[in-house]
Amino acid sequence: MGCSSSSTKTRRSDTSLxxxxxxxxxxxxxxxxxKARQHYALTIFQSIEYADEQGQMQLSTFFSFMLENYTHIHKEELELRNQSLESEQDMRDRWDYVDSIDVPDSYNGPRLQFPLTCTDIDLxxxxxxxxxxxxxHYVLEVLFETKKVLKQMPNFTHIQTSPSKEVTICGDLHGKLDDLFLIFYKNGLPSERNPYVFNGDFVDRGKNSIEILMILCVSFLVYPNDLHLNRGNHEDFMMNLRYGFTKEILHKYKLHGKRILQILEEFYAWLPIGTIVDNEILVIHGGISETTDLNLLHRVERNKMKSVLIPPTETNRDHDTDSKHNKIIxxxxxxxxxxxGCFPNTCRGGGCYFGPDVTSKILNKYQLKMxxxxxxxxxxxxxxxxxGKVVTIFSASNYYEEGSNRGAYIKLCSGTTPRFFQYQVTKATCFQPLRQRVDTMENSAIKILRxxxxxxxxxxxxxxxxQDHRKSGKLSVSQWAFCMENILGLNLPWRSLSSNLVNIDQNGNVEYMSSFQNIRIEKPVQEAHSTLVETLYRYRSDLEIIFNAIDTDHSGLISVEEFRAMWKLFSSHxxxxxxxxxxxxxxxxMDLNKDGSIDFNEFLKAFYVVHRYEDLMKPDVTNLG
Structure with a gap:
């Protein structure tokens, strides 16, 4: 009897186990x-981000092409060259950019007192x-004063730590002010006992880039020996044109935005390009190549590189100039x-990919450890x-989508292992279960991929x-994936993503025209040819940047002749x-009132993708075939 009971308990236990x-x-x-779905979503976001940067590189070469071919079209528009590329802006008078702008009594925002103190940081x-x-007025004064201090600094800032004075390294913030607030809450404000290095990409993408820049600059002016700023690839007026900071400035500062943008070009150029901690840790924004020469980089006239995206012009190009320019990139x-090895960074279109052997070679050459x-x-x-010799630090949490990634910063102290601190700005979606967060990420990623x-x-x-030799309207998944990779140039796991993008029949074949189902581009005018609509949509960001550059008075209008002339150059290049x-x-x-001008910004806004679930099916929507 006892044995039977014991046996039953054992069986129940085994069943439960x-x-x-x-x-x-x-x-x-x-x-x-x-986790796999989350990884695929992040891969989509990153691949498209890098493809856009590649497009930005191509756009930069177009600007050089434009400047070399634009003279015979509109000589007066060479003001673009003078304003953005070649002017020596150190001659600008403070009166024109700061003192001539009064702060009215009605202004109820923060009023800074120069010379600045920690009270101004709190304010x-x-x-x-x-x-x-x-x-x-204060924005311009802060930038003006910061530039004055930066001009006295070397290309690489050397700092020392001690057991009582660790240094905190922060990565990209990209206009995400809540992340900076959270870092200061967790780690304390900058001070003589709490130094920081901010490693570039303060601006673009997020909606509070100017606020982040002002906090960092004011903190730098209060603690010039304890807060250090490195230049990132987004501290560049060409990048700002595409990724949002230029728009943010012109939106927030409608009257004086142009002045701010002009000063920013100089400010960026004077930012140091790196920091060396305890003579053994190199802190730079991007990376290195097999030809990285720190001795040469120490001697580069960094202030001459207003935009590293635009190559030296034929008039001032020589081997040494090209070499320095490439090393900064x-x-x-x-x-x-x-x-x-070291090979071209084909995803971004600029810089290189560098392997472990390149890291060891460069670190050993300059007696560095990390x-x-x-x-x-x-x-x-x-x-x-x-x-363990290369560490990537990224401080903008929820970068692609809420819940997509954590942010982090590093604390360094001589003779000790780096300490990492992670965080995530918590909004409503971050409290959702992982499945819901992944669903949100995946839907957003698939949307931009479509x-x-x-x-x-x-x-x-x-x-x-x-590929469809039998004219069946179907391809194998491999054939479909080959076409997607070949045409789009995105390094993505297309076979795995196929179930999210196309209809697959019971035999496992892709109905390839379903790649375009439930999605279309809205046409601004019924008469536009579908191929032209598609082309304008594909290049809309580039065209917007180009025409905003031509629109020097920021009126939002350009002439019909300028439209035709610039399209001819653009299509040729x-x-x-x-x-x-x-x-x-x-x-x-487009010239609706026949006054010879085109509201090009409004025109471009008409090119947007309509998804089925947005319920925006209008009469002027085309399915492009």
């Missing part, structure tokens, strides 16, 4: 699948928490990879690679049809084949 193991294995598989933080706007744009860099979003906020797909519909359709008659017809249609 097996059930627990089954549940445990199911949960592990469930978590693994969610600024409290004002920005209340979403107040700092008056343009490497410092700001490069990324580490696990593969040995490279700390930023420039890449990491799910955990940081990543260690190259046998938009990239529809912008290349004509090219993709031709590629699909070339980008090898875009659109019939001139189509462009001329579109230009005339």
């Amino acid at each position: 097996r059930a627990a193991l089954i549940i445990q294995n199911w949960y592990r598989g469930y978590k693994a699948r969610l 600024l933080l409290e004002a920005f928490k209340e979403q107040q706007i700092l008056h343009a 490497d410092i700001l744009w490069s990324d580490p990879r696990g593969k040995n 490279l700390i860099r930023s420039h890449e979003c990491k799910p955990e906020g940081y990543e260690i690679c190259h046998d 938009e990239r797909v529809i912008s290349r519909k004509s090219d993709l359709t031709r590629a699909f049809q070339l 980008y090898n875009v084949h659109i019939d001139d008659s189509q462009v001329n017809k579109l230009a005339n249609i």
Whole structure:
């Protein structure tokens, strides 16, 4: 009797254990699948981000092309060259940019007192928490005074730590003010006993870039020996044109925004390009290459590189100039990879990929132990690679989507191991279960990927049809994936993503025209040819930057002649084949009141992608075929 009871208990125990193991294995598989989906979503975000940066590099070469070919079209528009590229702006008088702007009594925002003190840092933080706007007079004065101090600094700042004085390294912030507030809350404000290095990319993407820049500059002016600023690849007026900071300035400072942008060009150029901690840790924004020469970089006239994206012009180009320019691009744009060697950074279009052997070679050459860099979003906020010799630190949490990644910073002290601190700004979605956060990320990633797909519909359709020898309307998943990779140029796991993007029949074949289902580009005018609509949508960001550069008075208007002339240059440089008659017809249609001017900014806003779930099906929407 006792034996039977014991046997029953044993069987129940075994059953419970097996059930627990089954549940445990199911949960592990469930978590693994969610993590895989999260990884794929992040890969989509990052691939498209880098492809856009590659486009920005191409746009920069177009600006050089434009400046060399624009003289015979409109001589007066060479003001663009004088304002943005070649002018020696050190001659500007303080009166024109600061003292001539009065602060009215009605202004109720923060009022800074120069010379600045820690009280002004507190004042600024409290004002920005209340979403107040700092008056343009103070913005210009802060930038003017910061530039004055930066001009006295070397290209690389040397700092020392001690057991009682650690240094905190922060990576990209990208206009995400809440992350900076959280860092200061957790780690304390900058001071003589609490030094910081901010490793570039303070601006762009986020909506509070000017606030972050003001906090960092005011803190720098109060503690010039204890707060250090490195230049990032987004501290560049060409990048700001695409990624939002220029728009933010012109929106927040409608009257004096142009002056602020002009001073910013000089300010960026005087930012140091790196920091060396305890003579053994190199802190730069991007990375290195096999030809990185720190001795040469110490001697570079950094103030002459207003935008590192625009190569030296033919008139001032020589081998030494080209070499210095390329080395600065490497410092700001490069990324580490696990593969040995140094090869072009094809994803971003600038800088290089550098392997563990390159890291060892450069660190050994200059008696350094570690490279700390930023420039890449990491799910955990940081990543260690190259046998612990390279650390990536990224301080903007929720960078792509709420819940997409943590932010982090590093604390360094001589003779001790670096300490990492992670955080995440917590809004409503961050409290959601992992599955809901992954769903949100995945939906957002697939949405922007679909938009990239529809912008290349004509090219993709031709590629699909070339593979479809039987004219069945179907391809194997491998054939479909080949076409997607070949046309879009995005390094993505297309086979794994196929279930999110296309219909697959019971035999496992892709109905390739379903790649464009439930998505379309809205046309600004009914008469526009579908190929032209698609082309304008694909290049809308580039065109907006170009025409905003021409629109020097920021009126939002350009002439019909400028539209035609610039399109001719653009299509020639980008090898875009659109019939001139189509462009001329579109230009005339866009000039609604026949005054010879085009509201080009409003025109570009008409090119947006409509998704089925947005319920925006209007009569002037085309399915592009």
